[in-house]
Amino acid sequence: MSDFDAIVVGAGNAGSSAAIYMANKGLNVLLVDRADPPGAKNLSGGVLWGNDLAQILPKWQSEAPLERFINNKKLGFLTEKSSFMLDFKTQIFEENKVGYTVLRSKFDPWLAKKAKEAGALVIPGITVESLAIKDRKVIGIVESGDTITADVTLLAEGVNARLAIEAGLKRPLRDSDVSLGIKEIIKLSPQKIEDRFNLKNNSGVASEYILGFLGELNVGGFLYTNKDSISLGVVVPMENLRENGVTHSYDLIEMFKEHPSIAPLIEGGQVAEYGAHLIPEGGLEMMPKLYGNGYMILGDAAGFAFSNGLVLQGMNYAILSGIKAAETAVEAKLRNNFSEQSLSAYEEKLNSTYVLKDLKTFKDIRKVTNNPMMYNTYPKLLESIMLETLWERGQPKKKIRDVLSSCASNLNMGKIKTLKEFYYIYRRM
Amino acid sequence: MMDIKERLGTLKYDVDKEYAHITVDEKICEKCPHHFCVMACPAQCYTLQNGKLIFNYEDCVECGTCSIACDQGSVTWHYPKAGKGVIYKYG
Numbered sequence A: 001m002s003d004f005d006a007i008v009v010g011a012g013n014a015g016s017s018a019a020i021y022m023a024n025k026g027l028n029v030l031l032v033d034r035a036d037p038p039g040a041k042n043l044s045g046g047v048l049w050g051n052d053l054a055q056i057l058p059k060w061q062s063e064a065p066l067e068r069f070i071n072n073k074k075l076g077f078l079t080e081k082s083s084f085m086l087d088f089k090t091q092i093f094e095e096n097k098v099g100y101t102v103l104r105s106k107f108d109p110w111l112a113k114k115a116k117e118a119g120a121l122v123i124p125g126i127t128v129e130s131l132a133i134k135d136r137k138v139i140g141i142v143e144s145g146d147t148i149t150a151d152v153t154l155l156a157e158g159v160n161a162r163l164a165i166e167a168g169l170k171r172p173l174r175d176s177d178v179s180l181g182i183k184e185i186i187k188l189s190p191q192k193i194e195d196r197f198n199l200k201n202n203s204g205v206a207s208e209y210i211l212g213f214l215g216e217l218n219v220g221g222f223l224y225t226n227k228d229s230i231s232l233g234v235v236v237p238m239e240n241l242r243e244n245g246v247t248h249s250y251d252l253i254e255m256f257k258e259h260p261s262i263a264p265l266i267e268g269g270q271v272a273e274y275g276a277h278l279i280p281e282g283g284l285e286m287m288p289k290l291y292g293n294g295y296m297i298l299g300d301a302a303g304f305a306f307s308n309g310l311v312l313q314g315m316n317y318a319i320l321s322g323i324k325a326a327e328t329a330v331e332a333k334l335r336n337n338f339s340e341q342s343l344s345a346y347e348e349k350l351n352s353t354y355v356l357k358d359l360k361t362f363k364d365i366r367k368v369t370n371n372p373m374m375y376n377t378y379p380k381l382l383e384s385i386m387l388e389t390l391w392e393r394g395q396p397k398k399k400i401r402d403v404l405s406s407c408a409s410n411l412n413m414g415k416i417k418t419l420k421e422f423y424y425i426y427r428r429m
Numbered sequence B: 001m002m003d004i005k006e007r008l009g010t011l012k013y014d015v016d017k018e019y020a021h022i023t024v025d026e027k028i029c030e031k032c033p034h035h036f037c038v039m040a041c042p043a044q045c046y047t048l049q050n051g052k053l054i055f056n057y058e059d060c061v062e063c064g065t066c067s068i069a070c071d072q073g074s075v076t077w078h079y080p081k082a083g084k085g086v087i088y089k090y091g
Helices: A013-024 A091-096 A104-118 A162-166 A190-197 A238-244 A249-257 A315-335 A345-351 A354-361 A365-369 A372-376 A378-390 A400-410 A415-428 B004-008 B026-030 B036-040 B065-069
Strands: A004-009 A029-033 A047-049 A069-078 A083-089 A099-101 A121-124 A130-134 A137-143 A146-155 A178-187 A203-211 A219-225 A229-237 A270-280 A295-297 B012-014 B022-024 B046-049 B052-055 B075-077 B085-087
Touching: A004 A013, A004 A137, A004 A315, A013 A029, A013 A104, A013 A315, A029 A104, A047 A315, A069 A091, A069 A099, A069 A378, A083 A378, A099 A203, A104 A121, A130 A146, A130 A162, A146 A315, A178 A238, A178 A249, A203 A249, A203 A372, A203 A378, A219 A249, A229 A238, A229 A249, A238 B036, A238 B065, A249 B004, A270 B004, A270 B065, A295 A315, A315 A345, A315 A354, A345 A354, A365 A415, A372 A378, A378 A400, A400 A415, B022 B026, B022 B052, B026 B052, B036 B046, B036 B065, B065 B075
Parallel strands: A004 A029, A004 A146, A029 A121, A069 A203, A146 A295
Antiparallel strands: A047 A099, A069 A083, A130 A137, A137 A146, A178 A229, A178 A270, A203 A219, A219 A229, B012 B085, B022 B075, B046 B052
């Protein structure tokens, strides 16, 4: 007889969602987290798309500690002196309200509290030493030398999945698996935020940037509005930082902040918190086997995140994988069978959701998002096209066709090569 | 540009004075051809002083970067013990 039906390691979006679902279905659940309060080690860029959360917490929009709902998405291409922005604002987001900025140190303790209210035993401040393994089956966890047993152990331990790696259930991370995210919380009054970003009624903006002014580095930037702060950060692929890095990683975010189109947005703001986190962007190549005798792997630990340059998502993948793992555990309990074969239903379930569908559809996306042209050439191309067409300098005007070809040739972009590359991106994006 | 030390000063830590959750093998670091950890670590835990690698774990934000950045086998990486280490107020 096990101590628990299920042990969940990690009170992030994946772990707490799984714990809520299983406890609601009457399972005897232990949820442990190494931080106290639970979730205080967690960090995200900060936009939560909560569709899936409604499955376990129908009233999440009114109950959760949310910052601002997103009704405005922007995508920016920055060069040293210019910014080219795509700005999409819609009433449709306002009517549906599913994308919100969140601060994880507020949101995650709330989610863990919901697991407790559902009946799970939540113990924060526990760093699990290792997995308890007997006869090639995961039978629970080891903490302070004691073994706590469960029929099934859900590993939602985050991108640095030490337990899974040390037990040989997942290979160690490589450069190509991750990007380094560095973030600052910049305090500004709600009034200033609303004025500067043209917001009202708790609406917010989520902007992603391609930084085309950092030489050979492929750095993305983000800026999200919270109630009384800005979440601002940069994301750099580890392999690109190793190959082409010229300065400390922590300087990159400052260079982003100093850009002429960013500095005025955060002027007068105080940095209230600095942080960093790895983002699993390796997709299928980094995905471990998701289940085995007595265990399943969820969320960041499984490599569930998605980035295509336009969006950067992970929390929704975590929540949905948590729910699917929990469904699997509940069904396994009914069969009283927690074998590898029984838990294989987890992967089957994920196969029919966007979690694994997206990873498969976009298996080559890193070739686009890590394409050096995307960072060091295309922003400059946009800048020169705009200057050619919008800047009156007493020169004879050119047709668009001639503007494009002269701008492209100034950047040494051959016609055929450029078209081939656009087609390549178009096919994969 | 805001100094990294000042930015790290915004963070709350419960430092474990008895246990370093990350350790480095100085002998390996001496022979390292790149010291990529110094560039990659977002919390300036790795610095070079007169060519010698100096490591401090106190400012670590537990991101795991150094465990990947180090391809020489010098870094041994664990999470801090229960409740210790960085505590985000915003996250």
